[in-house]
Amino acid sequence: MNDTDTAPFGRALCAMVTPFAPTGALDLGTAQKLADRLVTEGCEGLVLSGTTGESPTTTDAEKADLVRAVREAVDGRASVLTGIGTSDTAHTLALAREAQQAGADGLLAVTPSYSRPPQDAVEAHFRTLADATDLPVMLYDIPGRTGTRIEPETMLRLAEHPRIVAVKDCAYDLLGTQKVMRETELAYYTGCDEYVLALYALGGAGYVSTVANAAPAAFRAILDAYDAGDTAEAARRQQLTVPLTELTMASGLPGTVTVKALLDALGLPGGGPVRQPLQPAGQEVTDGLLTAYEELVSAAG
Template sequence: MTHDPRPFGRLLTAMVTPFTRDGALDIEGAARLAVHLVDEQRNDALVISGTTGESPTTTDAEKETLLRAVVEAVGDRAKVVAGVGTNNTAHTIELAHTAEKAGAHGLLVVTPYYNKPPQAGVLRHFLAVADASGLPIMAYDIPHRAGTAIATETLVRLAEHDRIVAVKDAKGDLIASSWVLSRTGLAYYSGDDAATLPLLSIGGVGLVGTSSHFTGVLAKSMIEAYAGGDTAEALRLHRQALPLFTGIFRSPGTILVKAGLNASGLPAGPVRSPLVDASDDELNQLRQDAAAAGIVL
């Protein structure tokens, strides 16, 4: 099956979900942050209600409200991808239907987590969601969180579906990814900021980033340099961004992204329990990592 080689562009950010001081959804803040990420950080698309967006602790109604606000704010100039993945196929399909009605341009569907289905169950889950929705799907392969990898043969079979067009690859196995890329038309996006350049070298197309709340300009320039054949410049930019590509994950990315955004005067607010807000020491370390990448927080 022939797909758009870059169905969601080159750079996406898995956007945090801004909350007010008392922990409620900050819709105005979400719209402002989305505009910043698209207009200032050069994102082609945003992922809403991914893990970085604290999807485990937002309600279905909050997810819909957030999605509609972001689509209204930037949907005319960037794609908005809704995170709808759960470990319950029926619930995932419900979220997919809601996202489609709310104006999403695509869906991010993670491998069912915790209940650890066999590959036959993983395959059936993704195909059921794809059959139930008219939107293009990015499968999220992140075994260290989900507990189950999407096997190479499973990905090859998923690629036969018209609406399964991309993978957010956080498997950390470039050989496995290379095999899938050699056998399918799936668009591979790195799910690990620091692995973007290596993934590009085997046929990947871009990044779904976390540090890209701050490194978006660097990351986009790196991807474009590689795509344009300037591998030396791409390597230079990779090395420049590396302290923040990796430093954002010293704690769960949501925690440090929100700390950095708050410090920069951008909408973020607190995290929801069981996450905890960054300590002063963690914020100071984040500032050092950012400074090493030439970014002031």
């Protein structure tokens, strides 16, 4: 079983959407309702202001306000991490310090984008960040968005820092991931919903899921079945999530857009508008998501 020693932020984490009012303003009341629902239905941690949380279009003050509101809503029942990654190291450090003051339990730190720093600069960026606060850091390896990988050799060196404790893995390099897991104590969380069981079975800490915004219990059930020793049931439950995961994450639209459309269709907190340049999903996409969700819920029992 994966315990708190190997899963420092819990096992079942959700990459939470950021709710906005029809005016476009941050909707903290809805964020609290969503956070409460996610924790009640099995999430052990919430990751705010990441890719799914539309971090490029929220202000520094909104990010801090969101941490405070969600922390109040979960009231110690789950860990609260927040994304502080930017393309500017100085800005990233400022966000990290603000996150600590707001009460975050940990930091999600993505590789600086656009400038595409070489690996020695990537390493220096993360070490500087880890030295800036007392909070534990989850590195976010998502080269498909940032343009820069945290190479396994760099990850091995960064693992030596006492506050760099975890990785959100969206690199799609299972060999490289296993190499780092084999040689370090970093807690690996998959950020790809199709790899939840695969990484967990290899000794991963758990997941940071986008689709869990809509179906938290379905993903938590995968880990619970595996921890209970029923690997066949864990595999069955992983496979049940595939249609909804595919429509949410591989339909040509960002997961933020599809998840918010589905939450809206279900009448659950967290739907509503996305911020431009993103645009809302069309009705055909929404109908497909709703059908896949209903089939998942029916099959999962």
